[in-house]
Every structure is written in C-alpha cells, then in structure tokens.
Amino acid sequence: MQPQDGPVVSSRKLEAELPASVDDERWKEAPAVTLHLVPNVIKEDRLFTPLNDAVTVRTLYNDKEIAFLLEVDDRTKSIPGDKYFSELQDENLEMHPDAFAIQFPHEDAYMSAPMVKKPLYRHGDAKNKTTIWYWNAGSIEPRRDPVAMLFDGSGPDRQLEPREKDSSLSADGAWKEGRWKVLMKRPRFTSDGDVLFEEGQFIPVSFANWDGSNGESGSKHTLTTWYWLILPPEMDAFRVYGIPAGIAFLVFLAGLLLVRFQRKRQTKV
Template sequence: MSTIHAKKRIVLFVVFAVVVLFGLTWYQVPLVSSQGMIVLAHFSKGEVPTHPSDSAWETVAPIPVPLSGQIITRPVWPEPSARALSIRSIHNGKDIAFLLEWQDATINESLTPGVFRDGVALALPLGDAPAFFCMGQLDHYVNIWHWKADWQSDVDRRAERAKESKREKSGPRRFEVIPRRPSSVEDLVGGGFSTLTSKEQQGRIQGQAEWKNGLWRVVMKRPLTSAGDDLDNEAMMVPGRMQAIAFAVWNGENKERNGQKSVASWMQLLIEPVQPPSQNGSGAVESTHRSS
C-alpha cells in the first residue's frame, strides 16, 4: 500500500512540474531563479544607515537578484516591468537594515481609484521551514515588510509640514490633511492567499526612500530579535543565523498591485556574527565594513 501511495505522489509531482513549466512557456516568462543565492547582512560597528544616501552603503557590494512575474495565482502577471533588484544589508548587533534598489522610470506615490503606487516588500518565514514565498501557507506563516510609496509621501510631507509650522511664527497658516503614519513600512503576517493581515502594533520597522533618475532606493530597518520578543508574529533575526528571505516589487505606472508584481523566491539571508572589538597599534577600533 505504501508503494502505491509513493507512486501516486511521484505522479502528482511530475504532473505539477509539467503544468508549471507549461504555464511559464505559455506566458513567456523567463526562467530566472534566485534560489541558491545568499544575501549577507554585514556586521558594522556604530549605527546602521537609515537613509539611502548614507555613505555606509558604499562599503557593501550590492547583490543583484533576478525578478520574475507572479504566475502562481490569478490574476497572473507574466510581464512585470521590474526585472532585477539590488540588495545590501548591514547590522550592528542591535538593528538590521536593508537597502533595496530597482529601476523605475516613473514615481508613483498615490493610491486612488485607477491609480496605483510603487512598492517593495521582503518576506521572512515565521519559523525554520520556508513557507510558500508569495503569501505563506496554513501553519507556515510569513512576516512581510511592505514599503509603500504613498505612505512614504505621507511621512515626508508631515515631517516637512512640522518644520514649516515651527518657522511660521505669525501670519496665515496653511492647513493640509495628511494621514498620520508611524512608518512608511507596513508590518504584516500572511498564511496564504487572501490572508494578509496588518499587525496591530506598527512602527517597529522604519523606512526611508528616495527616487532619482529612474531609480528607487528604499531602506527598511528593524531591531534584531531579543529576549521577550513576540516570535509568533515576528521573524527571528539574530547574528549568526541563516534563514530564508524573498522579495517583491510593484510598479504603479504598470498598474501593478496585490498579486500583480515582480517576485524573487526564497534565497538565503546570513546575518554575519557580531565581531568582538579589535585594537590596532594606535588603539583605534578597526572598521568591519567589507565589500565582498
């Protein structure tokens, strides 16, 4: 009986593989894969960079990752505009930050009927076993960090308005309704399609971004895991740990939203171990940034 079940599983797997291959061929999706790639979060003393223009990012070599269209569930999106994503990561033993860069000819930072925003997200499994990379699956949930261009615009405009209010000592004041957001990054949990849930407490993941000359550069930062953290809804991230990570990109100009996006399936994230302080001959602390 066990032999029969084993044969059935093999047949089902072969049929599934053929269906996926047929779908890729039918929709003319290039067979690119990010599997086997490793994203290294470099250890660095001092504060982690929080802005895309921070010079600390120049000490870390970018990792180019190929992107493909999402064709797993309807509506499929075989022809996304973003085809590659550049990734860098730095941590200092307390916080970790990612710099994500991709080509986008237009800036889309509004979300209204028929108008869609730019965005980027990363996914981390809640546990040791990788779940389905798009939205997780039942009993294999994922923690998703979703940066949104319209949220970034709200955060930036509110910060600028606060500066203007301090300068306006007298005279007429300008009133503008701007949503109050704790961050430009939404912190979510997913357990399969149509299960994406925004966490009640937001703001633990902070974002900062800039668009210039057809290039989005987005930084997302979060504290590393410490004792007492709620690991039921937050991915464990500790120095020395290797875990899975996946990415997605949306181009609002291309009408991309929800499942219509570019994706990079599971690859490995290695958070470099914390290195003890070392002294050179003059007593200065040596830098640990590397460009490898």
C-alpha cells in the same frame, strides 16, 4: 555549511548606528547582490507584462538592529496624483503607488540545518507563517504619506493580516533619475514570533516590487523566490590563528624532545 540555493544576501556589521538615509555613504561597505524578479502568474490578479526585472539588495546590522537597502531601476516615480508621471502612463492602466516588500518566515517556520525547511514563498501557510515588511510611496491625490507596515502571511489564498499597533518597522524611499532606493530597518530580536537575526544563521528571505504606473497592486506584482540571508559571525582571532599556532608550537616542541630523547639513547648505547 552553506545551503546551496543560489545567491546569498550577506550582511555587514557596524559598531555604530545604522544608516537612516538611502544615500548614506556607509551603504557602500555592504556587499550588493542583484536578484531576479519574476511576475506573479500563479494567483489572480496575475501580471503578464512586468517592467522591473531585478532588485539589488544590501544589508547592514549592529547589535540591536538590521537594515536593508533595496534598489530597483524604474523609469517612473509612481505616485497617484503626480501630473508629470501620470501623463506618461498607459491610459488603460490605473496608477498605484510604487511599493516594496521583504518577507521572512516566522522563527518556528523554517530550518537550515541539519535539514532545510522553508514555508511556501507565497506567504507561507496556516502552520508556517511569514512576516512581510512593506513600504509604499503614498499618493498626492488623495493625499497619503508613504506607508511602512508589517503584515503576517498565513497562505497564498488568505488575506494578509496587518499589524496596526506595531511600529517597529521604519522605512524611507527616494526616487532619482530612474532608480528607486528604499531603506527598511527593524530590531534584530523581538518577542512576537518573528525571525531572530542571529549571527551565523542562514535565514530565508524573499523580495517583492510593485510598479504602480504599470497597474500593479495586490497580487499583481513581481517577486523573488526564497534566498538565504546570513549575518556572518565575528571572527575570533584566537580560535582562528591562536589555537592552530599553539598546536603547531606543541608539535614542534614534541619533535625537539623526541630528537633529544633519541640522541640520549644513542649516546648510552
């Protein structure tokens, strides 16, 4: 049974390697769902003037990995030190790198059946932790390459803990004609307490975006609430078609035998 909490992010399975580029044609095979981004007005620093209000999500997986493609309409490519976009920015705001994040609960911090249990979507709590996949676009001045990192969340009032020695997250982003596309990819199964991406399991997922030219950094950003991610189980053709067909044949055969039996009785009488 599907939990009824709004749109579901449905992944698509590939037999081959997953895309390594945001422009890979195979992303068109993945169902797209657009989710509403809302500004953080709960915890300081708050955001009251968001510019980006939606994120479109696609996801693909294979036997070993899962990948997400996030797309956000953004009029500026916010990278500190970029002269062109710095001139377009409000002079009263400080520019920060554009950034994206995906959040999942730890494996022991959620349940989808027989009852629903999810951590607080603002980074969980001490007993129900979350994992954040994070990417930002880097900067030109000072020179910093784009960053892909994993963080652990243990509550909205606690600092995120970076996993400095964990390089299992790969990510890349490209901005073109007012639109960011960001790819994040990681193994489906790990031994660090993170969620296991099992087929047929509804998994809580949420998303966040930082528009750097709008002065967004830290808690000053837009985000979604929890949604559900599903990796649809592979269809067993025998169970779906073979078993019902077999049952129908047995019922038909039983009907023929019953008719023959009734005719023999009538003949004897």
